[in-house]
């Protein structure tokens with residue numbers, strides 16, 4: 001029982017990270033109908049930026065905030081410079097650009113930082129909180145930060161005029177222009193948020209998986225799976241899907257063994273998608289291509 | 290009446306063949322101009338050309354400024370509310386969110402927006418009842434009311450209306466035309482109205498243009514157009 005509880009907490013910690021990344025995927029997907037295959041590498045690169053800052057002596061939380069800000073602007077710039085020109089291009093062209101971006105970020109990170117793994121500090125104490133034996137401080141902290149990010153994004157989209165404008169631009173660009181919304185900037189802003197969320201996710205996962213240019217490959221598989229499971233067009237669904245993936249991964253890992261956990265999790269998802277092709281909470285049936 | 294909007298030799302296309310082939314027209318300050326024409330004449334394209342939604346060439350002046358090279362958002366920000374063909378509803382957002390988006394260009398003006406919401410609810414009480422309802426679930430008539438209201442929330446100087454009567458029951462159409470007149474008189478909004486319903490449009494407007502395949506074939510005061518024999522035969526049916 002204790003062991004199971006421990007797995008659930010560990011699952012919620014990684015699940016929060018998958019949920020954040022899944023949300024970032026959904027945001028870009030809803031705005032552009034594209035899956036950002038480079039999301040994970042963007043997060044990885046952000047984490048290296050944080051590592052560099054910490055390495056030159058910047059205090060952790062200052063580096064944390066600076067990394068988020070840098071990642072926000074870098075991602076927005078990527079949208080303007082790389083993605084904008086292929087906005088109306090065929091899907092395969094766009095996918096190629098995403099894959100290209102993924103490879104560039106990966107190899108530039110390898111070139112600058114080498115492929116040897118680095119440890120990445122956690123901002124949280126190394127002893128478990130309140131002397132409990134179920135959850136480490138880092139796990140609890142990661143869960144709290146993920147929840148904070150998700151709630152902040154929710155409030156931003158629900159309450160602020162800018163959030164409303166971003167939802168409008170994603171749904172109906174033509175009508176959005178007719179009320180004076182600068183749709184192009186809304187897309188860049190969406191990318192900025194996706195970059196910032198990715199940075200946070202990367203900095204939270206790195207203490208657990210160590211830092212190397214390929215660190216996000218496995219993570220993104222779970223995040224993609226979570227987004228598909230919940231519904232790639234539904235932010236709520238994707239977030240819940242992300243958490244589910246985290247818990248599933250850890251519990252299955254404990255029950256069956258870590259070699260098979262990814263396989264089992266993916267098989268479960270394939271079954272769900274066969275029964276509900278749009279995910280558990282997805283609604284769009286048609287795909288605009 | 291001085292001209293609020295003035296187009297000269299306006300050409301437009303969607304990248305292929307020319308759809309507008311050199312059109313000139315004006316909308317007077319405080320006036321209502323209507324554009325009539327058969328399906329495919331280019332009426333919708335005319336409205337799109339004004340606010341930069343298609344390729345265009347020629348001169349367009351609005352309130353003394355050249356706007357023929359301005360992006361859609363920038364034309365809108367000058368005070369041009371375009372109520373588009375098909376209504377352009379944000380289907381997944383609520384009625385109120387649709388209306389708030391109409392006021393996006395002045396979203397910091399909280400009290401003004403609250404005041405304007407009440408004003409459009411005064412024109413269209415139905416919308417107040419549907420305030421929290423997803424706009425995609427509104428009826429066609431309600432969505433047309435919503436589209437006009439969304440335009441009003443901009444506090445425009447000029448409204449471009451694309452067939453507001455399309456697909457609506459006669460009673461609702463009358464309602465909407467009554468309110469357009471009120472908007473014109475009370476809110477001092479000038480109007481450029483594209484319509485198939487020539488009877489109602491000529492009643493409302495002071496100036497009318499008749500379009501055929503991308504060109505103006507007849508123009509003048511609405512009264513005069515109404516009594517033109519060919520218009521009577523083709524558009525009024527008597």
Ligand SMILES: Nc1ncnc2c1ncn2[C@@H]1O[C@H](COP(=O)(O)OP(=O)(O)OP(=O)(O)O)[C@@H](O)[C@H]1O
Nearest residue numbers: 303308326327328329330331332333334335374485
């Ligand atoms: N997005 C578009 N791309 C290419 N051609 C278009 C587009 N929209 C309209 N057209 C063409 O432009 C011409 C004029 O269309 P437009 O919609 O302006 O006519 P209209 O007078 O508004 O007609 P209706 O009364 O049916 O609304 C038509 O031949 C149409 O096929």
Ligand SMILES: [Mg+2]
Nearest residue numbers: 332333334374
């Ligand atoms: Mg039309």
